[in-house]
Amino acid sequence: MIGKCFLTLILKKPAQEVVFSRKKQSQSHPTISLNNVHVERASQQKHLGIILDEKLNFKQHVDNAILKINKGISVIKKLCHTLPRKSLLTILYKAFLRPLIDYGDIIYDQPNNETFCEKLKSVQYKAALAITGAIQGTSREKIYQELGLESLKNRRWYKRLCCMFKIINEEAPKYLVNLLPKSNQTIVTRNSNIPAFYCRTDCFKYSFFPSTLRDWFNLNDYIKNSESIAVFKKRLLSNIRPIKNNIYNIFDPIGLKLLTRLRLGFSHLNEHRFRHNFQDCLNPLCTCSLETEDTIHYLLHCLHFSQHRFDLINSVKSVSNNFESYSDNDKRNILLYGDSRFESVLKK
Numbered sequence: 001m002i003g004k005c006f007l008t009l010i011l012k013k014p015a016q017e018v019v020f021s022r023k024k025q026s027q028s029h030p031t032i033s034l035n036n037v038h039v040e041r042a043s044q045q046k047h048l049g050i051i052l053d054e055k056l057n058f059k060q061h062v063d064n065a066i067l068k069i070n071k072g073i074s075v076i077k078k079l080c081h082t083l084p085r086k087s088l089l090t091i092l093y094k095a096f097l098r099p100l101i102d103y104g105d106i107i108y109d110q111p112n113n114e115t116f117c118e119k120l121k122s123v124q125y126k127a128a129l130a131i132t133g134a135i136q137g138t139s140r141e142k143i144y145q146e147l148g149l150e151s152l153k154n155r156r157w158y159k160r161l162c163c164m165f166k167i168i169n170e171e172a173p174k175y176l177v178n179l180l181p182k183s184n185q186t187i188v189t190r191n192s193n194i195p196a197f198y199c200r201t202d203c204f205k206y207s208f209f210p211s212t213l214r215d216w217f218n219l220n221d222y223i224k225n226s227e228s229i230a231v232f233k234k235r236l237l238s239n240i241r242p243i244k245n246n247i248y249n250i251f252d253p254i255g256l257k258l259l260t261r262l263r264l265g266f267s268h269l270n271e272h273r274f275r276h277n278f279q280d281c282l283n284p285l286c287t288c289s290l291e292t293e294d295t296i297h298y299l300l301h302c303l304h305f306s307q308h309r310f311d312l313i314n315s316v317k318s319v320s321n322n323f324e325s326y327s328d329n330d331k332r333n334i335l336l337y338g339d340s341r342f343e344s345v346l347k348k
């Protein structure tokens, strides 16, 4: 039954009906029966893996995905002690957990769904914390950079545009291609002009076709005119996916966790804890002197670790003779991130 305000679908056996309506007050709706069997009213239905609720706001679908992902994050937390490489944990997240968020996201990615899109954002952040062992409160951008993860908002933007690329280039099913606004000119090339949608309501304006077409118009011609979907994806990703920091195949879960915390600028050093308002940290100074206990102090000057530092610097000198001549900042960067130039020296 299709009406102006609502649409009823009968989806399952025993038959159930869901009345879809965006109106705040529920509409009176006659009960229906099939072969004298009463059709039950339901508030939601799962169809092709997507939970359709009667308001079509997909809140239930997202909540359900978050529940499953949280279970997966608990598994990552356990595995991080036995799986040495954080790149392996990232692969696990990308292969088994992120698809739960990805599924159907181009449909519900709308400005009026900001609230639960925020919830999803915090789920990816929690997963990133579990993978790296970083402390809660670490900068989201830094941790995504460390792992080479794009934000979920950018990812949804990317996925919507990939879908639109296929539709415009008629690589998508006909029933999607036919939904593009019609112009006098038939769409035959990638450069053809596509008219914008006329949107009378915000609900339609923010839905997939009008909003994605607006994003499409904002892309530069170099990206829009990509010769294939693979090239298009590569060009889009280069704008949103950070290049991850190298961990040089190190097999040391605890060492890597501590190194990552230093890289992210949030470890148990006093300067980091003081900056993040830890109540038991009254000043950023180190107990060895009156110097601030930041990353440079810890790696290069702290009196508590003189012998450790002597051994460390000696091993670095074996691949870089002029290490001592570098500035403190350069030394810190080499100790935290390594240097690809050393790899060729080590291979000799």
Ligand SMILES: [Zn+2]
Pocket: 286, 287, 288, 289, 293, 297, 301, 302, 303, 304
């Ligand atoms: Zn010190």
